[in-house]
Amino acid sequence: TRTPVNVTVTGAAGQIGYALLFRIASGHLLGADVPVKLRLLEIPQGLKAAEGTAMELDDCAFPLLRGIDISDDPNVAFDGANVALLVGARPRTKGMERGDLLEANGGIFKPQGAAINAHAADDIKVLVVGNPANTNALIAQAAAPDVPRERFTAMTRLDHNRAVSQLAQKTGTPVSEIRKLTIWGNHSATQYPDIFHAEVAGKNAAEVVNDEKWLADTFIPTVAKRGAAIIEARGASSAASAANAAIDHVHTWVNGTAAGDWTSMGIPSDGSYGVPEGLISSFPVTTKDGKYEIVQGLEINDFSRERIDASVKELSEEREAVRGLGLI
Numbered sequence: 001t002r003t004p005v006n007v008t009v010t011g012a013a014g015q016i017g018y019a020l021l022f023r024i025a026s027g028h029l030l031g032a033d034v035p036v037k038l039r040l041l042e043i044p045q046g047l048k049a050a051e052g053t054a055m056e057l058d059d060c061a062f063p064l065l066r067g068i069d070i071s072d073d074p075n076v077a078f079d080g081a082n083v084a085l086l087v088g089a090r091p092r093t094k095g096m097e098r099g100d101l102l103e104a105n106g107g108i109f110k111p112q113g114a115a116i117n118a119h120a121a122d123d124i125k126v127l128v129v130g131n132p133a134n135t136n137a138l139i140a141q142a143a144a145p146d147v148p149r150e151r152f153t154a155m156t157r158l159d160h161n162r163a164v165s166q167l168a169q170k171t172g173t174p175v176s177e178i179r180k181l182t183i184w185g186n187h188s189a190t191q192y193p194d195i196f197h198a199e200v201a202g203k204n205a206a207e208v209v210n211d212e213k214w215l216a217d218t219f220i221p222t223v224a225k226r227g228a229a230i231i232e233a234r235g236a237s238s239a240a241s242a243a244n245a246a247i248d249h250v251h252t253w254v255n256g257t258a259a260g261d262w263t264s265m266g267i268p269s270d271g272s273y274g275v276p277e278g279l280i281s282s283f284p285v286t287t288k289d290g291k292y293e294i295v296q297g298l299e300i301n302d303f304s305r306e307r308i309d310a311s312v313k314e315l316s317e318e319r320e321a322v323r324g325l326g327l328i
């Protein structure tokens with residue numbers, strides 16, 4: 001029998017945590033044959049609710065779930081972690097400037113990065129979900145100098161999945177026929193969902209759609225502002241879809257992309273496509289054997305270039321801001 005994989009989840013008592021933990025425990029994160037141990041990290045005020053969730057996890061009698069530990073100490077929660085899902089973050093509250101937001105999150109992601117550095121397993125893979133996800137990932141990475149930098153990733157899979165779904169609806173095609181869509185840049189309103197290399201049932205998506213106005217005025221803003229539209233409709237931010245995307249991100253990273261397809265992940269740039277090295281930016285990637293690679297050689301037209309550059313500029317500014325705050 002396989003040794004259980006230790007999966008640490010922060011913000012476990014939050015709404016994404018609630019949607020996420022049951023799917024991890026039922027085998028959707030790593031595979032139906034991989035036993036897991038859950039490590040839940042919460043702040044002291046969240047511990048009781050996390051215990052309640054753990055009781056419900058027990059009550060599911062998941063055959064793959066081999067234990068649940070709950071802690072408010074990152075040094076305990078990341079001990080031996082193989083996979084870390086950093087979901088808990090400080091949301092922007094009214095009147096908060098961007099600098100305040102980055103500083104508050106620095107207070108969370110810097111110590112968590114340090115705890116990962118000191119205690120996680122050698123094969124640790126980190127996904128940052130908590131916003132601002134890309135820059136929070138950069139902060140955690142900077143605090144973990146002994147962990148290979150490519151192990152720190154940020155979630156743009158929800159944006160990717162949203163874009164796949166919008167394109168499928170526009171073209172009257174099942175989502176299973178959509179391939180090679182890309183989210184570039186930051187997980188923010190500046191992100192750029194790119195269909196110029198995407199395929200709809202094997203045909204070039206931009207040619208199938210053949211409507212640049214729809215692309216610029218409907219598709220891109222719909223995908224980029226979907227989070228706000230969900231809040232407006234549901235009265236709460238995306239939770240189950242965000243949890244689903246976190247599952248997809250890690251599952252794809254560990255188990256590989258399908259032949260003839262790729263996915264989108266926020267990863268440290270190696271300078272590809274003119275994205276400054278080290279920025280955690282979303283790219284088209286293929287994955288195999290637990291490793292990812294940026295898809296190379298895509299032609300970037302002027303329409304795309306302008307939008308990628310705008311989102312990357314925002315990431316550079318966020319990096320400068322956290323540098324100025326001494327967080328990286």
Ligand code: NAX
Nearest residue numbers: 011013014015016041042043046088089130131155158242
């Ligand atoms: P909730 O407010 O429901 O839950 C957050 C939980 O994190 C709370 O239980 C809180 O006690 C806990 N927490 C806060 N600081 C912590 C710390 N230092 N250590 C451990 N736990 C801590 O938020 P939820 O709706 O679950 O969203 C979580 C994060 O995901 C937010 O930052 C949100 O902005 C972000 N999102 C990111 C998305 C993405 O695509 N990258 C999409 C969905 C979501 O908006």
